[in-house]
Amino acid sequence: MSTTRHTTRHHLNRQRRLAAVTAQSTRPETRPREEEPAGATPPGRASGGAALSEEPSAAEPPAAPAAPDASAPEPAAAAPPRAAGRLGLTRGVVALCLLTLVLGAFAGWATTRADALRDTAVTRNSALTDAARTSEVKGQAEKAVDALFSYDHADPGAMDKATARWLTGKAVAQHKTLLAPVLAAAGKQKTVVTTTVTDTAVERVEGERARVLVFADQSSTSTAAKATAAANYAGAMLAVDLVRHEGRWQVSVLDTFGD
Numbered sequence: 001m002s003t004t005r006h007t008t009r010h011h012l013n014r015q016r017r018l019a020a021v022t023a024q025s026t027r028p029e030t031r032p033r034e035e036e037p038a039g040a041t042p043p044g045r046a047s048g049g050a051a052l053s054e055e056p057s058a059a060e061p062p063a064a065p066a067a068p069d070a071s072a073p074e075p076a077a078a079a080p081p082r083a084a085g086r087l088g089l090t091r092g093v094v095a096l097c098l099l100t101l102v103l104g105a106f107a108g109w110a111t112t113r114a115d116a117l118r119d120t121a122v123t124r125n126s127a128l129t130d131a132a133r134t135s136e137v138k139g140q141a142e143k144a145v146d147a148l149f150s151y152d153h154a155d156p157g158a159m160d161k162a163t164a165r166w167l168t169g170k171a172v173a174q175h176k177t178l179l180a181p182v183l184a185a186a187g188k189q190k191t192v193v194t195t196t197v198t199d200t201a202v203e204r205v206e207g208e209r210a211r212v213l214v215f216a217d218q219s220s221t222s223t224a225a226k227a228t229a230a231a232n233y234a235g236a237m238l239a240v241d242l243v244r245h246e247g248r249w250q251v252s253v254l255d256t257f258g259d
Contacts (some may be wrong), residue, residue: 024242044210127205134202140249141212141240142197147217148175148251149236168245169252178254182220189222195236208244213237 127134147162161177167175182193199215214237221231241253 005067017059030133097107124206125204126207127202127210130205133205137205137210137212137242138200139204140203141210141214141242141251144249144251145197145216145238145240145243146195147213149179149193149216151179151182151193152189153192153223156186160182163246164252168243171240171251171254174254178256188224190224191220191222193218193220203239210242210249211239212242213239 017104046088051070063152068144120255129135147158148166150162151159163172163175182191185191195216195218197214203211203213214236216236218234218236219231221235237257239255239257242249243252
């Protein structure tokens with residue numbers, strides 16, 4: 001009985017020694033730590049020797065987000081890009097329409113103004129631009145006044161021919177009124193009246209009508225036996241309105257300026 005107990009104990013001790021040897025042979029070889037410089041702090045430790053925790057402490061809860069301030073104004077919502085584009089296009093179309101209306105109104109006004117300027121008396125007066133027509137009117141006015149205001153008692157028919165050739169319209173009655181005193185005394189005094197145009201100025205020529213200012217000298221003599229031999233001289237100024245009828249100019253108005 002004691003022999004069996006001794007054998008079992010011996011066997012257990014042997015098993016423990018073998019396990020210790022095996023554990024010692026399988027343990028990794030530890031290398032000596034390299035010498036660290038003085039004053040260096042190992043990673044993970046603070047300068048005081050306390051280890052720094054790399055992970056946040058589980059005991060500290062995360063900070064709660066700040067509640068929004070109800071008094072702060074909310075930011076205005078930005079207009080959608082598409083709506084802004086439509087608004088800009090609408091404004092552009094309206095501006096273009098207004099510009100078209102303004103230009104159209106200006107063009108109409110300019111056309112009307114140009115027509116009015118072309119239709120003024122100055123632009124219609126060809127006496128300023130048509131030298132040939134102006135010269136023709138001047139010559140006809142000189143001939144008409146010379147013939148209409150000259151009288152010879154010995155040839156009364158010459159006056160009738162002159163009135164028929166040169167007078168028309170109101171000028172017929174005006175001429176008769178002007179020459180009535182001369183014709184009444186011409187038979188007794190045997191009067192001879194000679195009119196000579198000294199100068200003319202064409203005031204206007206508008207198509208078939210013209211107005212000419214005439215300066216003339218008049219001399220009047222009597223061949224009667226009892227009449228004095230001296231002749232009377234006087235200057236005259238009048239304006240004549242002429243109208244072109246059937247290819248020739250005729251006097252339509254005689255204007256003696258109130259005389």
